Structures are given as structure tokens and as C-alpha cells.
Amino acid sequence: MALVASASQFSAVAHVLGLTAAILVIVWVVHYGGGADLNSDNTDLIFNVHPLVMTLGFILVIGEAIMAYNTVPSRKTVQKSIHMLLHLLALGLGVLGIYAAFKFHNESQIPNMYTLHSWLGICTICLFGLQWIFGFFSFWFPGAPPMTRTMLVPLHATAGLAIFLMAICTAETGLMEKGGGGPGAETRLINFAGLMILLFGLFVSLSTALPRIMS
Structure with a gap:
């Protein structure tokens, strides 16, 4: 048997990396940030919705949607349906995450759209929305x-x-902005979360370039 990696093998690693990133972000938001609440009077809790939703609900869901097209063991129509619906879910959660960031800035009287992170974020969500619309009308209806x-x-x-x-x-620049206030446990946690997100993206990308079944 040839030792050729398949998309399923790389996607399995990506699942582990994504789960690890999710756990690290949740620990960061809950343990160091005090939780997340979009309707709180505490603006820090409003902000915490942003990294939570954008990591768990946007990046990870997009990655799963990309991998689903090659790795879900079913007919191509089922793969396409899962792919489309997961991307739609990611789009909705991405919009929610951006809304949380704007709400935090407005209630904290912080200017909007002045960082590289915010520029990348708006460009990404706009392009993602256009990509979904393009895909829906080209491949579905x-x-x-x-x-x-x-x-x-x-x-x-x-x-x-x-x-x-x-x-x-965009996620990496956002994590760099938050940092951890200097050397310490929180900074290390944020760094590891960023590393897991980066590796998740790498393995998702690799899974798209490989065959589904080992030869």
C-alpha cells in the first residue's frame, strides 16, 4: 500500500486542531475575560462575543464546510448541501461577530475601522458573502x-x-491586538490559540489538495 496521505487523514488532524483552538478561546473568554454577553452593561463582555463567535462560529465552521465537500462519506449532492448550509451558518455568525465588535466600540466610544484587523475583517466578510451568493446562484438556484x-x-x-x-x-491580527497585557499565562494562552488557528487553516488547505481515499 502506497504511503499517500488522503484528505480524510488531514481533515482528522484539522478537527483536532480546531477543537483545541475552540477550547483555548473559550478558556480565554471565560477565565480571563469573565464570559460573554451581547446585552451586558459591561462592554468587555460585549467584546468577548466577538472572538468567541468569530473563532467558533466563523473560522471553524468555514473550515468544516470546506472539508465536508471532500470528506463527508456520502453522495456529492449531500456533500454540496452540507457545504452550502455550513457556509450560510458561518456567514450569519460572522455578521453577528462583527456586530458585537461595532457595538463594543460604539458603547465604549472607541473609533471604528482604524486598525488593520478591522480592515481585513470587513473585506473578508464582504467577500465571503459575495462568494456564497455567487455559489448559490451558480450551483443551486x-x-x-x-x-x-x-x-x-x-x-x-x-x-x-x-x-x-x-x-x-484576520484572526491572527486580532489576537495580536489583544495580546495579554505582557508576559504571562494569558499571553501564552492567546499565542497557543493563534498557533492552533493557523495550523487548522493549514491542514484544512492541505485536505483540499489531496485525494479522498488512500491509494
């Missing part, structure tokens, strides 16, 4: 002609992966 769909698949997949990697970059 009303759907482009078969020959056109075949031509669009590589473009759609490449653009989707690029947007996903933009989301990873």
Missing part, C-alpha cells in the same frame, strides 16, 4: 449550465480557500 458550472468550480474553490485564509489572517 437557478444554477448555471453544466459546462459553465464545470468551468466555475476551480474559480469558486480557489476564491473560497483564499477568503478562508484571509479569515485566518
Whole structure:
């Protein structure tokens, strides 16, 4: 048997990395941030909704949606349905996460859209929304002609992966902004969370370039 890695093997590693990143972010938000509450009078709790939702509900869900297209053991139509619905869920949660960031800034009287993180974030969510609309109308309803769909698949997949990697970059810049207030346990936790997110993005990307079954 040839020692050739499959998409399923890389996606299995990605699942572990994603779960680890999620746990680290939850610990950060709950233990160091005091929790998350979009309707709290404490603006810090409002902000905490942002990293929680954007990591667990945007980046991880997008990664799972990308991997589902190649690794879900089912018919292609089922894979496509899961792929589309997970991306729709990620879009909704991404909008919620951005709303939380704007609400935190407005209630804390902090200017909006002045950091690289915020610029990347807005560009990413806008491109992601356009990508989803493009995919829905091209591949679902009303759907482009078969020959056109075949031509669009590589473009759609490449653009989707690029947007996903933009989301990873956005998360990394956001974690750098928060830091931990200097050397210490919180900073190490944030650094490890950022590392897990980066590795998750790497393994998701690798899984898209490999065959589904070992040869």
C-alpha cells in the first residue's frame, strides 16, 4: 500500500486542531475575560462575543464546510448541501461577530475601522458573502449550465480557500491586538490559540489538495 496521505487523514488532524483552538478561546473568554454577553452593561463582555463567535462560529465552521465537500462519506449532492448550509451558518455568525465588535466600540466610544484587523475583517466578510451568493446562484438556484458550472468550480474553490485564509489572517491580527497585557499565562494562552488557528487553516488547505481515499 502506497504511503499517500488522503484528505480524510488531514481533515482528522484539522478537527483536532480546531477543537483545541475552540477550547483555548473559550478558556480565554471565560477565565480571563469573565464570559460573554451581547446585552451586558459591561462592554468587555460585549467584546468577548466577538472572538468567541468569530473563532467558533466563523473560522471553524468555514473550515468544516470546506472539508465536508471532500470528506463527508456520502453522495456529492449531500456533500454540496452540507457545504452550502455550513457556509450560510458561518456567514450569519460572522455578521453577528462583527456586530458585537461595532457595538463594543460604539458603547465604549472607541473609533471604528482604524486598525488593520478591522480592515481585513470587513473585506473578508464582504467577500465571503459575495462568494456564497455567487455559489448559490451558480450551483443551486437557478444554477448555471453544466459546462459553465464545470468551468466555475476551480474559480469558486480557489476564491473560497483564499477568503478562508484571509479569515485566518484576520484572526491572527486580532489576537495580536489583544495580546495579554505582557508576559504571562494569558499571553501564552492567546499565542497557543493563534498557533492552533493557523495550523487548522493549514491542514484544512492541505485536505483540499489531496485525494479522498488512500491509494
